Amino acid sequence: MxxxxxxxxxxxxxxxxxxxxxxxxxxxxxxxxxxxxxxxxxxxxxxxxxxxxxxxxxxxxxxxxxxxxxxxxxxxxxxxxxxxxxxxxxxxxxEPGIKPAAMQSFNGIVGVLATEATLNSDKFNALLATLPEHCRFIKQSGAGLVPLIEAGQADSAATLALLAEHLKPIQSAGADTLVLGCTHYPFLKNVIRQLLGDTITLVDTxxxxxxxxxxxxxxxxxxxxxxxxxxxxxxxxxxxxxxxxxxxxxxxxxxxxxxxxxxxxxxxxxxxxxx
Structure with a gap:
């Protein structure tokens, strides 16, 4: 063991x-x-x-x-x-599963929901630079989501409202795939499905x-x-x-x-x- x-x-x-x-x-x-x-x-x-x-x-x-x-x-x-x-x-x-997301996306538009520190890191952006140019990544900070999850409010109305705001740019861009770029975010899958339905592919690692x-x-x-x-x-x-x-x-x-x-x-x- x-x-x-x-x-x-x-x-x-x-x-x-x-x-x-x-x-x-x-x-x-x-x-x-x-x-x-x-x-x-x-x-x-x-x-x-x-x-x-x-x-x-x-x-x-x-x-x-x-x-x-x-x-x-x-x-x-x-x-x-x-x-x-x-x-x-x-x-x-x-690390955010942007590589498998790029491979799974049908329309080449992928949303990435992650913390600001992850999105701005050299490691993340170096990985992003290795991926096909035809794939478009919509990067979105999930500011405020982690404290709500830490407080046991993953399925609360406050979380739903904040998540809806964060997902607007990703929805507007027409993404068919969403990368959950923080290990807290898989606990939001039910709420994400309420907002985006079953048509979008969710990727966590x-x-x-x-x-x-x-x-x-x-x-x-x-x-x-x-x-x-x-x-x-x-x-x-x-x-x-x-x-x-x-x-x-x-x-x-x-x-x-x-x-x-x-x-x-x-x-x-x-x-x-x-x-």
């Missing part, structure tokens, strides 16, 4: 954790939410890089075999430095990230789902760590995730001072 660390600015990375636990249930997980400082998308690049490094170093010190930076903003601003420092630990990042995670684990360990002597499957542990409120984090995990946490040994704790 591997110990997998998943880090995000808040609850958004639960979308990655959920996919990982559904596909790779026989491992142990630590989910670290820096909710005290969410959202990262409104912070400076220097602050994001420094904080992300410190949190990943903390996960490495806890013994994580692999770390997933389940935050688009942190990936864009910090992952190169994190990999250069934590050379003994595989680091997996997330959870599945691709977990496939990469599985490849990294297989290179480190034997297959994770080891049967016990009675033929059952090993039950993994999940530790939820929050820099703000571990009880709220655990409650939101139960609400937002489709994984049945009752099938795992679950605990929650508050993040202490970082070294």
């Amino acid at each position: 591997a110990l997998i660390g998943v880090f995000d600015s808040g609850v958004g990375g639960l979308s990655i954790l959920d996919e990982a636990m559904l596909r790779l249930p026989g491992h142990n997980y630590i989910y670290l939410a820096d909710s005290l400082h969410a959202p990262y998308g409104e912070k400076t690049s220097a602050w994001i890089a420094s904080r992300s490094m410190a949190l990943c170093q903390h996960l490495a010190a806890l013994g994580c075999d692999v770390i997933v930076v389940a935050c688009n903003t942190a990936t864009a601003q910090a992952i190169a430095d994190i990999r250069s420092q934590l050379t003994d630990t595989p680091i997996i990042g997330v 959870s599945e691709a990230v977990v496939k990469q995670l599985n490849r990294q684990i297989e290179s480190l360990l034997r297959p994770s789902k080891q049967p016990t002597q009675d033929g059952s499957t090993t039950i993994g542990t999940v530790v939820f760590i929050s820099s703000k409120d571990e009880t709220t984090l655990l409650s939101m995990a139960k609400d937002l995730m489709t994984t049945d946490l009752a099938g795992h040994v679950v605990s929650a704790q508050r993040l202490g001072e970082l070294a």
